[in-house]
Amino acid sequence: MIISKREFIKFSLFKLFSFLFLKLNLKASIVKRNTKVLTNLIFFEHLISDDHPENPNRIKYILNYLKKSKNSSLLEIVDTNRDVKKWIREIHTDKHIYSLKKSNPLAEKVSRYAVKVCLTGVDKIMRKQSKNIFCAVRPPGHHALNTGKEEGFCYYNHVAITAKYIQKKFKLKKILIIDWDYHHGNSTEFFFYNDPSVLFFSTHDQFAYPGTGSPKRQGKGKGLGFNINVHLPCKTKDKEIIKVFHEILIPNVQKFKPDFILISAGFDSRINDTLGCFHLSDDCFRELTKILMKLSKIYCDNRILSILEGGYNLDGNAKATLAHINELNNLN
Numbered sequence: 181m182i183i184s185k186r187e188f189i190k191f192s193l194f195k196l197f198s199f200l201f202l203k204l205n206l207k208a209s210i211v212k213r214n215t216k217v218l219t220n221l222i223f224f225e226h227l228i229s230d231d232h233p234e235n236p237n238r239i240k241y242i243l244n245y246l247k248k249s250k251n252s253s254l255l256e257i258v259d260t261n262r263d264v265k266k267w268i269r270e271i272h273t274d275k276h277i278y279s280l281k282k283s284n285p286l287a288e289k290v291s292r293y294a295v296k297v298c299l300t301g302v303d304k305i306m307r308k309q310s311k312n313i314f315c316a317v318r319p320p321g322h323h324a325l326n327t328g329k330e331e332g333f334c335y336y337n338h339v340a341i342t343a344k345y346i347q348k349k350f351k352l353k354k355i356l357i358i359d360w361d362y363h364h365g366n367s368t369e370f371f372f373y374n375d376p377s378v379l380f381f382s383t384h385d386q387f388a389y390p391g392t393g394s395p396k397r398q399g400k401g402k403g404l405g406f407n408i409n410v411h412l413p414c415k416t417k418d419k420e421i422i423k424v425f426h427e428i429l430i431p432n433v434q435k436f437k438p439d440f441i442l443i444s445a446g447f448d449s450r451i452n453d454t455l456g457c458f459h460l461s462d463d464c465f466r467e468l469t470k471i472l473m474k475l476s477k478i479y480c481d482n483r484i485l486s487i488l489e490g491g492y493n494l495d496g497n498a499k500a501t502l503a504h505i506n507e508l509n510n511l512n
């Protein structure tokens with residue numbers, strides 16, 4: 181086939197542009213994958229009772245929204261046989277574990293899988309396979325004490341176990357745990373109340389379940405000053421919580437200098453939640469995430485693992501989660 185010189189130039193230019201377009205697109209997709217969303221199909225199982233607000237649809241809606249927003253490529257199903265009992269025992273007693281296995285074997289298994297997902301997330305961050313990670317897990321964990329039974333829909337405290345794992349396995353000393361769930365993370369406070377290696381910062385309504393979270397509770401012994409409770413009233417808006425992050429969290433983090441940041445990401449603090457009464461928007465979670473990402477960049481090489489806690493308005497929970505994930509992916 182004979183082609184004219186003009187056609188040849190046109191063809192070459194077309195090829196060049198196609199190549200550059202492809203390259204730019206590839207580059208954009210690589211740069212844009214700073215986060216991963218980890219989950220497991222077992223979270224579609226386990227239900228406390230029919231019509232219970234803490235149900236498998238919470239995860240289904242998040243995954244559907246992720247798909248709709250064309251961010252499915254961030255999703256990874258964690259399929260692991262790893263044994264996490266050793267790490268659960270860092271926080272929970274054998275009596276508690278045994279009691280859960282006996283009284284509620286499915287709930288115990290599902291919560292244990294949440295631990296597996298969280299620890300796998302830490303491994304991925306430490307191996308630099310992802311800058312940060314969101315764990316789409318359920319049930320929540322931050323109310324789980326050692327009572328041998330479910331507490332506030334929780335069985336094992338996933339964030340507390342993850343903090344111990346980071347410290348013992350990777351020898352990173354100082355862990356910052358941020359809990360922006362509407363409810364106070366009483367179990368997380370309980371397990372680290374005397375511990376200066378974990379800075380626990382919680383914003384919540386102290387008059388809601390479980391009735392703890394007084395700002396007067398600041399830690400004990402060597403842990404004094406490392407437990408920060410901020411009570412926020414009903415109808416709290418974006419501006420108010422963002423102000424708290426700027427005025428209370430940031431100065432404390434500047435002193436603490438964390439090696440790793442964990443988020444107890446509960447979205448029942450979002451407006452229109454069925455169990456909460458705050459008025460926070462999706463943009464607010466974007467802003468809070470941005471603040472934490474800036475801190476993680478300064479102190480800990482961007483290391484953030486975020487773990488789903490509460491959030492019971494199915495659409496609202498998914499929308500706020502998406503805003504959070506999009507910001508986690510938006511690393512500058």
Ligand SMILES: [Zn+2]
Nearest residue numbers: 361363448490
């Ligand atoms: Zn909650």
